Amino acid sequence: MERDRNGYVSPLSTRYASKAMQYLFSENNKFRTWRRLWIALATAERELGLDISQEQIDELTAHAEDINYDEAEAREKLVRHDVMSHVYAYGLQCPKAAGIIHLGATSCYVGDNTDILILRDAMELVLRKCAQVLRNLSAFAEKYKDLPCLAYTHLQPAQLTTVGKRATLWMNELLMDMENLEFQLSQLALRGAKGTTGTQASFMELFQGDEGKVKALEKRIAEQMGFEKSVPVSGQTYSRKIDAYVLGALSGVAQSACKFANDLRILQSFEEMEEPFEKNQIGSSAMPYKRNPMRSERICALARCVIQDAVNPGMTAATQWFERTLDDSANKRIAVSEAFLAVDAILEIYINVTSGLVVYDRVVRRRVMEKLPFMATENIMMEAVKRGGNRQELHEALREHSHATARKIKLEGGQNDLLDRIVDDPLFPLTREEIEAQMAPEKYVGRAPGQVTEFLANEVAVILARYPDETLQAELNV
Numbered sequence: 001m002e003r004d005r006n007g008y009v010s011p012l013s014t015r016y017a018s019k020a021m022q023y024l025f026s027e028n029n030k031f032r033t034w035r036r037l038w039i040a041l042a043t044a045e046r047e048l049g050l051d052i053s054q055e056q057i058d059e060l061t062a063h064a065e066d067i068n069y070d071e072a073e074a075r076e077k078l079v080r081h082d083v084m085s086h087v088y089a090y091g092l093q094c095p096k097a098a099g100i101i102h103l104g105a106t107s108c109y110v111g112d113n114t115d116i117l118i119l120r121d122a123m124e125l126v127l128r129k130c131a132q133v134l135r136n137l138s139a140f141a142e143k144y145k146d147l148p149c150l151a152y153t154h155l156q157p158a159q160l161t162t163v164g165k166r167a168t169l170w171m172n173e174l175l176m177d178m179e180n181l182e183f184q185l186s187q188l189a190l191r192g193a194k195g196t197t198g199t200q201a202s203f204m205e206l207f208q209g210d211e212g213k214v215k216a217l218e219k220r221i222a223e224q225m226g227f228e229k230s231v232p233v234s235g236q237t238y239s240r241k242i243d244a245y246v247l248g249a250l251s252g253v254a255q256s257a258c259k260f261a262n263d264l265r266i267l268q269s270f271e272e273m274e275e276p277f278e279k280n281q282i283g284s285s286a287m288p289y290k291r292n293p294m295r296s297e298r299i300c301a302l303a304r305c306v307i308q309d310a311v312n313p314g315m316t317a318a319t320q321w322f323e324r325t326l327d328d329s330a331n332k333r334i335a336v337s338e339a340f341l342a343v344d345a346i347l348e349i350y351i352n353v354t355s356g357l358v359v360y361d362r363v364v365r366r367r368v369m370e371k372l373p374f375m376a377t378e379n380i381m382m383e384a385v386k387r388g389g390n391r392q393e394l395h396e397a398l399r400e401h402s403h404a405t406a407r408k409i410k411l412e413g414g415q416n417d418l419l420d421r422i423v424d425d426p427l428f429p430l431t432r433e434e435i436e437a438q439m440a441p442e443k444y445v446g447r448a449p450g451q452v453t454e455f456l457a458n459e460v461a462v463i464l465a466r467y468p469d470e471t472l473q474a475e476l477n478v
Contacts, residue, residue: 012338015477016302016345024122025337028067033117034086034110035064037225038101041193044220045103048213050206056097063093083107104202105193108324112191112238115336117225119246122340123185129347130178130253131467134171136354138460141167145452148441149272149364150371157371160441163273163359165448168455170263173256175463180249182466187245191238192218192230197323235323243313243336250343251310257346258303261296264353268293272364276356295349295476302342302349309339351474368441373418374402376438380422380430383438387429397427 013022023029039060046052072089076082083102091098102109145164150157193214195202200214207213222230231238267273268291277291312335316328377398385391401421408414419439423432 010338010341012341012345016348017341018344018348018474021122021125021341021344024118024125025340027069029118030114031067031072031086032065033114034083035060035067035090037110037113037221038090039064040221040224041105041109042097042100042103043224044217045100045206047220048207048217050100050103052100052103053096056094056100059094059097060090060101063090066093068093081107083110104195104206106196106202106236108191108236109193113225115332116188116190116238116242119242119336120185120188120226123181123188123246123249126250126253126340126343126347127178127181127185128467128470129344129351129472130174130181131464132470132472133174133347133350133354134178134460134464135469135471136351137167137171137174138456138464140164140354140357141171141452142456144359145449146442147359147361147364148368148445150367155266157374159375160368160372160444162445162448162452163364164452165445166263168452170256170260171460172455173259174253175459177249177252177256178463180252184246184249188227188242189238190222190225190227190230191234193221194218194230194234194236197236198234235320237320237324237328240313240317240320240328240332243332244310244317247310247313247336247339250339251307253343254303254306254346257350258300260350261293261299261303261353264296264357265293265300268296270363270367272360272367274358274360275353276358295353299346299349299353302346306339306342306346309335309342348474349476351472352476355474365441369439370416372439372441372444373405373416375444377402377418379438379443380428380435383434384428384430389427389429394427397425398422401425 039057042052042060043057046054046057067086068089071092072085075088076085079085079088084107087102090101094101141164143164144167145162147163148160149163149166151159151161151166193203194200200218203214203217204211207217218230222228264273264275268275274291275293275295312331316331319325320328381389381391381394381398384394401418405416405418405421409416419432419435422428422430422435428435
C-alpha cells in the first residue's frame with residue numbers, strides 16, 4: 001500500500017527509532033495493556049468475593065488481544081472519552097462481562113498503570129542497548145589500552161594517555177547512566193487501584209468498607225502485572241515527578257553519547273580515528289573525497305532533543321494542582337515517548353559506530369611524536385638536575401627553547417627542533433642519545449594501561465554480568 005505523503009510523520013518512526021521501542025509506545029501495546037489491566041482488576045475482585053464469574057474472566061481473556069478499533073473509534077467520536085470508548089468496545093466483544101469491565105476504577109487506572117508498565121519495559125530496553133555499547137567499547141579499550149595518544153585539556157595537547165584509556169572515559173559516564181536507570185527502575189511502582197482522587201473510596205464501597213480487601217485488591221493487581229508494590233499514596237495520577245526522574249536519567253544517556261560523538265568528530269578531523277564508513281556511502285554532494293562523521297553528528301543532534309525533552313516533566317510535576325490537572329496529558333504523551341524514541345535511536349547509532357571504530361595507529365603515533373619533545377621536557381630537566389644542574393635555570397631555559405620552537409612551527413611551518421636546541425645548550429649535561437632515550441611515548445602514559453584493565457574487570461564486568469550477552473546488532477535506516 002502506498003504511503004500517504006500529505007501528512008506529518010515523525011522521523012523518529014520512519015528514520016531513527018527501532019521497531020521494538022516503537023512498539024512499546026504503539027496503540028496496540030497501549031490498548032492491549034488496558035485490557036490486561038481490566039482482566040487483572042476483575043480477577044482480583046472475583047478472588048476477593050465480588051459477584052464476578054470465571055466465565056466472565058474467560059470471556060475477557062479470550063478477547064485480550066483482538067481489539068475492535070473501529071467500534072472504539074466510532075464511540076469516541078460520540079462520547080469524546082477514550083477510556084469509556086474502549087470499555088464500550090470491549091463490552092461488545094464480551095457481552096457476558098460487559099457489566100463488570102472497569103468496575104470501581106477511574107480512567108487513570110488503565111491510563112497511568114499502562115504508562116508505568118511502558119516506562120518499565122522501555123527502561124529495560126534502553127539498559128540492554130547501553131550494555132551492548134559497553135561490550136563494544138570494552139573490546140575496543142582492551143585492544144588499544146597500550147597505544148599512546150595525545151591527551152587534551154582545553155582542547156590543547158597536555159600529556160599522553162592511551163586510546164583505550166580514553167574509551168574508558170566514555171564507558172564510565174554511560175555506566176553511571178545505567179546505574180541511574182537501574183535505580184529508577186528499582187523504585188518504580190504501579191499506580192494501583194486508587195480511585196478518582198486517590199482515596200480508594202469506590203473500592204471501599206464495593207467491598208463494604210473492608211480496608212483489608214481493598215489493600216489486598218491492589219496487591220493482587222500489582223502481582224499480576226509483575227510489580228512487587230503500588231505507590232503508597234497518590235491523587236488521581238501517579239506523581240509526575242516519576243516522569244521527571246526517568247527522563248532525567250534518559251538525558252544522562254544522551255549527554256554521555258553526545259560527549260562520545262563529539263570526541264569522535266574531533267578525532268576524525270585529526271584523522272586519528274573514524275566512525276564506520278560504508279563502501280557506497282556519500283560524504284558530500286559537492287566534495288567526493290569527504291568522509292563526514294554523519295552518524296556521530298546525528299547522535300549529537302538527537303541528544304539535544306532528549307536533553308530538551310527532559311525539561312518538560314519537571315515543569316509538569318511543578319504545576320499539577322491538588323489531586324491532578326489535565327494539562328499534563330498532551331505534554332506528557334509527546335515528551336516522554338519522544339525522549340525514549342530518541343534515546344533508542346541514539347543507542348542504535350552508538351552500537352553501530354562502536355562496533356566498527358577505526359583507529360589509524362600511524363597517524364596517532366605521528367601526532368604524538370610531534371608534541372612529545374615538549375612533554376618530555378620535565379623528564380629531561382629532572383635527569384639534568386640529577387647530574388648537578390640547577391632546576392630553576394634549566395626550567396627557564398626549557399621555557400625559552402619551547403616557546404621559540406613553537407613560534408618557528410606556527411609562523412614558519414618548520415619542524416619541531418626542540419631536542420636540537422636542548423642538545424646544543426651547555427646547561428644540559430646530556431648527550432643526544434640520552435635525550436632521545438626520553439622520547440619513548442610509553443614512558444608518559446602513567447598507569448593508563450593498568451587503569452583500563454582494572455576498570456574493565458572491577459566496574460564494567462560487574463554491570464554487564466546483569467545483562468545477557470545478546471550481541472545486539474543495530475540496523476540504521478539512514
